[in-house]
Amino acid sequence: MVRSMNNVTKPKPQKQGSSGVGGAKTRMSNAERSSYFARREAAKVLRCVLQGDARRRAVASIKSLVFSPSVRNKKATFALVCETLKRLSVIKEVLEIANVFNAKWKKQEELIYIITYDILFSQAIVLSGDAEKFLLLRKVALESALARFCVRKKVKSIEELLLLNHQAPGVSKPRYVRVNTLKLDVDSALLELAKINTVKKDDMIQDLLPCWCSHQGVICTVTNGSIFLQGKASSMVALALGPKPGWEVLDACSAPGNKTVHLAALMRGEGKVLACELHKQRVELLKDTVRRSGASSILFFNLHYAVYNYTSSSRLYVFEGNELSCSPDLLKNTSI
Template sequence: MWVGLAASDLLSLMRKKPVGILKRNARIAKSSKGGKPRRLTERAADFSKPDIKRGTPPAPPKPEPVLQEPRQYPFWTCQSEVDRQAAACLSKILASDANKRNGTTIKSLTLAPHIKAKKAVYAVTCQTLSYLPVIQQVLSKTTLLNVEQLRPAVAFVITYELLFGQAELQEYLQDVLNEAGVEHADELLSANIARDWPRTARVNLLKISVEEALAWLRSPPLSDQKLATLGSKATVDQLLPDVLLFPAGTDLHDHPLVNNGSLILQSKASCLPAHALAAQPGWQVLDACAAPGNKTTHVAALMGGKGSVLAFDRDPKRLTRLKANAAATGATNIVAQQADFLSLDLCSEELRDVRGVILDPSCSGSGTSHSRMDHLLPFKGQATAEQEAARLQSLAAFQTKALRHALNLPKLERLVYSTCSIHDVENELVVKAVLEEAHELGFQLVDPFPSWPRRGLPLLPGHHHLIRVDPEKDNTDGFFVAVFQRSSS
């Protein structure tokens, strides 16, 4: 059994060249009056020069009282900016996961505008999370986490760098492997961590055709010839003709076609609702809970920019993002407005000619746990059973109310209800709750994708018309789609 490595030895190790992954932050303390932080060490005033106005040296000022705040030590942080930003992201995502808050995701943090080397920070964050169970086992054999100047997230990142980027802690890793009876660290990880899906991108038909996109990808301009190999691997999805598939792990964030809005980074499952609606050019379509706007812009593109798409969202920040996405994609037929869909007068002049509706309301997002990379988190992003049940019931109540409201649009011909949830309470049971009323209004459930193999659960009549996407079998987000068609149309 290896003897535990002392924290002082580890800190010394991490400062040695060629490792060089730790540095000491400036020593900072807060004012006792709650003001801005100030440095404890400041340049002393020069009292040796005479006061020009009085001709005599000034009396030195009274010394400030010494701050008596305990545990005000310099903090250690990562020397590399990539590691430093990765540690900051890691700290936030672990706190969010521990507190059962679903708003923070790995991608939203590591791809934020202030992150300079997005690809590198994303990689270090994901790899550290992937190996976190191993890292924690290794650190348990040391006293590193007892060092008060070292925050846990920083310790995790630098330990990852040492274990898998340097050789100094390899003997401790070997100790962990020997205890587990395995040869490689990968064998200690969950099977789903290494699994990945094909990368998908939607061709924005408002700017470029599928054929033109494939031609550019396979024979890019001379300035982008290095992308030709990537483009040669692109294929067209068999079900959705405007969706391109790339090998798993393909990085498209800085691709020229993505930057100019010709390709939209969107999962295959998220592209299903717009195709299921089958809106015709010239229709007036309503997107009830539109932001951030991927489905909104997709509908606009499939309509060829003709007709109009009324997009509503009650959150002003999300609406701003929706407008930005509409502008970037060239979807000039989108009319975005801040409003609560449930408060809209469906017989108003603005809405009385709506013929198609996309209703993709707030949901649990349980089908997107893989793309959110919840599998990397210690708590898997899961709340307690009681908390989750209460949340699902609250969401289902809103979803049912919104669906019932939408079905009452006077000239509605076709409505798509979709969620990125795998729970029947948000899917089949919501449809079942409104089905009788829908029949009275002249609507029937119809099948938007006859060749799709997975169907709704047998909890209601017509369940075979419902679409379910299985994230394990279909290599995309878990999803649910129901299409209501008015019989007379």
């Protein structure tokens, strides 16, 4: 008996695309899918950052790039970008030693950097996607290259290698210390700090010293008020006013007081600095800064500077953050 072929049920063909993202044979789990997209979002952000560095023109900060609406997994993306950047010089060396780049993946080098970080330094166990598979097949070569790089750098562990990488001379930044000329002259401070580590005079601000030393190395000098840890931008503000000895300057928002005592030092302790601070707790912080500086020409006012009743006929210079103006008098403003 011959069975008709028309009655035989044919198997249904499988739908295309049900195998998951990146050509995987099995469908991804939610965690795998999230990691897959986070790596690609991180690669896009990393590309913007590296292109900005290459052109010496930053497009945007990492945070602003990560927090754009197009990025879904912001936390994972931000972590991947930051951690990859910390190890980027090591990752580049390892990829070069392992010689795994080809023409196809060279066009997606930022993604390769991200995945290499995940393979060598992260706790990622399952990596799905074509680029991930490409590097996983070469995991032994990458690990061997990392070991050879450690030998070349004469370190015994990856931790030592990363620490050495962070301490590279070209990467280190100076800590700026401003000399309080009411207590110490710049040359004496330079000689004292030179005993600790590298220090020099700033090329723009006479009483500012870029210092490549630890915070502990200068803590004693900071405590007695001979120097203040103060950034270069912050130190420029009082200097921009160019106060002369004998002036009367109203510092409109004084606490914590670094700029206030800088004003007093530039005026050589002569004249008056009228320090206004609205918040009582910050007034105490201001007083402590002034006490350490040894400045005797600073008067404290726990009020908003606009309600200060200034009736002197002399010219008053109003100093408010980065803004300055001058006025013959300031009358009490009852609207505040």
